[in-house]
Amino acid sequence: MKKTTLCGLALLTLPLGAFAIDAGPASPQQQETEGWLQLQSRNTVASPKLQTATATERELSMQRWLKSYLHEIPKFFDQDEGGKVDSGSGE
Structure with missing residues:
Protein backbone atom coordinates (compact mmCIF):
# COMPACT_ATOMS: atom_id res chain seq x y z
CA MET A 1 0.00 0.00 0.00
CA LYS A 2 2.79 2.38 0.94
CA LYS A 3 4.63 1.69 -2.32
CA THR A 4 1.49 2.36 -4.34
CA THR A 5 0.92 5.65 -2.53
CA LEU A 6 4.52 6.77 -3.12
CA CYS A 7 4.31 5.87 -6.82
CA GLY A 8 1.05 7.79 -7.11
CA LEU A 9 2.57 10.87 -5.48
CA ALA A 10 5.60 10.63 -7.72
CA LEU A 11 3.39 10.52 -10.80
CA LEU A 12 1.42 13.52 -9.58
CA THR A 13 4.61 15.59 -9.22
CA LEU A 14 5.86 14.89 -12.77
CA PRO A 15 3.90 17.75 -14.39
CA LEU A 16 5.49 20.21 -11.97
CA GLY A 17 8.77 19.78 -13.84
CA ALA A 18 7.18 21.30 -16.93
CA PHE A 19 6.34 24.47 -15.00
CA ALA A 20 10.01 24.94 -14.22
CA ILE A 21 10.82 24.88 -17.92
CA ASP A 22 8.22 27.55 -18.74
CA ALA A 23 9.32 29.80 -15.87
CA GLY A 24 11.22 31.99 -18.33
CA PRO A 25 14.66 32.44 -19.82
CA ALA A 26 17.52 31.78 -17.42
CA SER A 27 20.17 33.99 -19.06
CA PRO A 28 20.29 37.23 -21.07
CA GLN A 29 21.35 35.24 -24.14
CA GLN A 30 18.33 32.99 -23.80
CA GLN A 31 16.07 36.02 -23.36
CA GLU A 32 17.48 37.50 -26.57
CA THR A 33 16.95 34.23 -28.44
CA GLU A 34 13.39 33.92 -27.11
CA GLU A 59 18.35 27.98 -61.69
CA LEU A 60 21.69 27.91 -59.83
CA SER A 61 19.92 26.99 -56.62
CA MET A 62 18.06 24.16 -58.35
CA GLN A 63 21.29 22.85 -59.92
CA ARG A 64 23.03 22.88 -56.54
CA ILE A 73 24.82 8.14 -48.62
CA PRO A 74 27.12 5.72 -46.79
CA LYS A 75 25.61 2.83 -44.85
CA PHE A 76 27.61 3.89 -41.81
CA PHE A 77 30.18 6.49 -40.88
CA ASP A 78 33.63 5.25 -39.88
CA GLN A 79 34.86 6.99 -36.73
CA ASP A 80 38.48 6.94 -37.91
CA GLU A 81 37.70 8.38 -41.33
CA GLY A 82 38.38 12.06 -41.91
CA GLY A 83 41.09 12.80 -39.34
CA LYS A 84 41.22 13.38 -35.65
CA VAL A 85 39.46 15.82 -33.35
CA ASP A 86 41.78 17.98 -31.25
CA SER A 87 40.74 17.82 -27.60
CA GLY A 88 42.52 21.07 -26.84
CA SER A 89 44.41 19.55 -23.90
CA GLY A 90 47.81 20.20 -25.52
CA GLU A 91 48.95 16.58 -25.34
Whole structure:
Protein backbone atom coordinates (compact mmCIF):
# COMPACT_ATOMS: atom_id res chain seq x y z
CA MET A 1 0.00 0.00 0.00
CA LYS A 2 2.79 2.38 0.94
CA LYS A 3 4.63 1.69 -2.32
CA THR A 4 1.49 2.36 -4.34
CA THR A 5 0.92 5.65 -2.53
CA LEU A 6 4.52 6.77 -3.12
CA CYS A 7 4.31 5.87 -6.82
CA GLY A 8 1.05 7.79 -7.11
CA LEU A 9 2.57 10.87 -5.48
CA ALA A 10 5.60 10.63 -7.72
CA LEU A 11 3.39 10.52 -10.80
CA LEU A 12 1.42 13.52 -9.58
CA THR A 13 4.61 15.59 -9.22
CA LEU A 14 5.86 14.89 -12.77
CA PRO A 15 3.90 17.75 -14.39
CA LEU A 16 5.49 20.21 -11.97
CA GLY A 17 8.77 19.78 -13.84
CA ALA A 18 7.18 21.30 -16.93
CA PHE A 19 6.34 24.47 -15.00
CA ALA A 20 10.01 24.94 -14.22
CA ILE A 21 10.82 24.88 -17.92
CA ASP A 22 8.22 27.55 -18.74
CA ALA A 23 9.32 29.80 -15.87
CA GLY A 24 11.22 31.99 -18.33
CA PRO A 25 14.66 32.44 -19.82
CA ALA A 26 17.52 31.78 -17.42
CA SER A 27 20.17 33.99 -19.06
CA PRO A 28 20.29 37.23 -21.07
CA GLN A 29 21.35 35.24 -24.14
CA GLN A 30 18.33 32.99 -23.80
CA GLN A 31 16.07 36.02 -23.36
CA GLU A 32 17.48 37.50 -26.57
CA THR A 33 16.95 34.23 -28.44
CA GLU A 34 13.39 33.92 -27.11
CA GLY A 35 12.67 37.47 -28.25
CA TRP A 36 13.92 36.82 -31.80
CA LEU A 37 11.97 33.57 -32.02
CA GLN A 38 8.77 35.31 -30.94
CA LEU A 39 9.25 38.07 -33.52
CA GLN A 40 9.83 35.45 -36.18
CA SER A 41 6.82 33.33 -35.28
CA ARG A 42 4.46 36.32 -35.04
CA ASN A 43 5.68 37.84 -38.32
CA THR A 44 5.42 41.33 -36.83
CA VAL A 45 8.66 42.79 -38.16
CA ALA A 46 8.74 41.38 -41.67
CA SER A 47 10.42 43.48 -44.30
CA PRO A 48 7.98 45.58 -46.36
CA LYS A 49 10.21 44.98 -49.40
CA LEU A 50 9.29 41.83 -51.28
CA GLN A 51 12.41 39.72 -51.69
CA THR A 52 12.56 37.74 -54.90
CA ALA A 53 15.19 35.67 -56.68
CA THR A 54 16.10 36.17 -60.30
CA ALA A 55 15.65 33.37 -62.80
CA THR A 56 19.43 32.81 -62.82
CA GLU A 57 19.53 32.56 -59.01
CA ARG A 58 16.66 30.08 -59.01
CA GLU A 59 18.35 27.98 -61.69
CA LEU A 60 21.69 27.91 -59.83
CA SER A 61 19.92 26.99 -56.62
CA MET A 62 18.06 24.16 -58.35
CA GLN A 63 21.29 22.85 -59.92
CA ARG A 64 23.03 22.88 -56.54
CA TRP A 65 20.12 21.00 -54.97
CA LEU A 66 20.06 18.39 -57.75
CA LYS A 67 23.85 17.98 -57.54
CA SER A 68 23.52 17.05 -53.86
CA TYR A 69 21.79 13.82 -54.93
CA LEU A 70 24.89 12.65 -56.82
CA HIS A 71 26.68 11.74 -53.58
CA GLU A 72 25.90 8.29 -52.25
CA ILE A 73 24.82 8.14 -48.62
CA PRO A 74 27.12 5.72 -46.79
CA LYS A 75 25.61 2.83 -44.85
CA PHE A 76 27.61 3.89 -41.81
CA PHE A 77 30.18 6.49 -40.88
CA ASP A 78 33.63 5.25 -39.88
CA GLN A 79 34.86 6.99 -36.73
CA ASP A 80 38.48 6.94 -37.91
CA GLU A 81 37.70 8.38 -41.33
CA GLY A 82 38.38 12.06 -41.91
CA GLY A 83 41.09 12.80 -39.34
CA LYS A 84 41.22 13.38 -35.65
CA VAL A 85 39.46 15.82 -33.35
CA ASP A 86 41.78 17.98 -31.25
CA SER A 87 40.74 17.82 -27.60
CA GLY A 88 42.52 21.07 -26.84
CA SER A 89 44.41 19.55 -23.90
CA GLY A 90 47.81 20.20 -25.52
CA GLU A 91 48.95 16.58 -25.34
